Amino acid sequence: MQKEEKSFGIQMLSVQPDTKPKGCAGCNRKIKDRYLLKALDKYWHEDCLKCACCDCRLGEVGSTLYTKANLILCRRDYLR
Numbered sequence: 304m305q306k307e308e309k310s311f312g313i314q315m316l317s318v319q320p321d322t323k324p325k326g327c328a329g330c331n332r333k334i335k336d337r338y339l340l341k342a343l344d345k346y347w348h349e350d351c352l353k354c355a356c357c358d359c360r361l362g363e364v365g366s367t368l369y370t371k372a373n374l375i376l377c378r379r380d381y382l383r
Contacts, residue, residue: 309370313352313362314341327351342368343375356380 316339318324324333328343329351340347340362352361355374369381 310367311343311370313366313368315339315349315362316341329353343370354380356383 325346327334327348328345329347340352349362354377359377361368369376
């Protein structure tokens with residue numbers, strides 16, 4: 304029996320200067336950067352969306368993240 308993968312897409316969006324800043328799901332501060340990430344129906348600073356195990360920036364390692372035991376993981380740590 305195969306285990307079910309819990310994978311989610313990551314979108315990189317450019318911040319529009321005429322819109323109200325969105326709050327980051329990672330640090331709860333306003334996102335004032337040029338770009339933001341959208342994942343798990345939340346918005347993130349590029350530096351805040353990281354793998355809970357290896358701390359890699361998920362926006363840099365691909366366009367997918369994984370969840371297991373309420374942790375956000377990169378593919379490599381998810382498959383361990």
